[in-house]
């Protein structure tokens with residue numbers, strides 16, 4: 765079985781704006797999850813190019829609509845897309861496309877996910893049910909995915925992996941990891957779990 769490439773060199777931001785000569789496998793990856801789960805933070809922490817963000821300030825009006833429990837300090841939200849890139853060993857380059865988290869931007873989801881090979885679904889253990897809609901979209905799109913619990917400080921620590929898997933109704937083969945989206949190494953590890961899953965998931969003749 766092929767194994768997932770490791771990240772190259774020191775993080776963060778190993779590479780420059782130009783693709784390394786060693787780039788062989790260019791892969792589109794979706795970074796998705798519900799509102800305020802850390803998608804923008806994760807892409808920001810790992811990207812070797814200056815990430816593209818489309819952040820707008822949360823307003824008084826949106827406070828009526830957006831569920832800010834657990835993320836009271838949040839000041840901005842993604843209104844269209846995040847984009848970043850990371851080069852891994854073995855010539856694998858991940859192009860990271862982050863989705864908006866809010867239902868009202870749902871119409872963008874299909875366009876942003878088009879052509880992705882897999883998805884990293886971020887989940888906040890304090891608000892597990894907020895992830896159901898996004899998991900439904902990922903499954904509907906037929907995208908292989910890995911789940912990464914983003915480690916917020918007051919996340920409940922008493923759930924077992926089995927309980928978390930059951931709560932999310934995950935297939936036994938779906939990778940489930942924890943990460944701190946602010947930490948590049950931790951975020952890359954979550955992406956590597958997804959890449960390994962994509963490798964394992966390939967038809968045998970393609971390996």
Ligand SMILES: Nc1nc2c(ncn2[C@@H]2O[C@H](COP(=O)(O)OP(=O)(O)OP(=O)(O)O)[C@@H](O)[C@H]2O)c(=O)[nH]1
Nearest residue numbers: 799800801802803804805841842865915916944945
């Ligand atoms: N403690 C902690 N805070 C985090 C972590 N990841 C993100 N945050 C904070 O959580 C808030 C939400 O992060 P974002 O990256 O904006 O979340 P998002 O999923 O892109 O949000 P939307 O685009 O609005 O859906 C920010 O204030 C981050 O600083 C984490 O791993 N730990």
Ligand SMILES: [Mg+2]
Nearest residue numbers: 803804841842
């Ligand atoms: Mg965002």
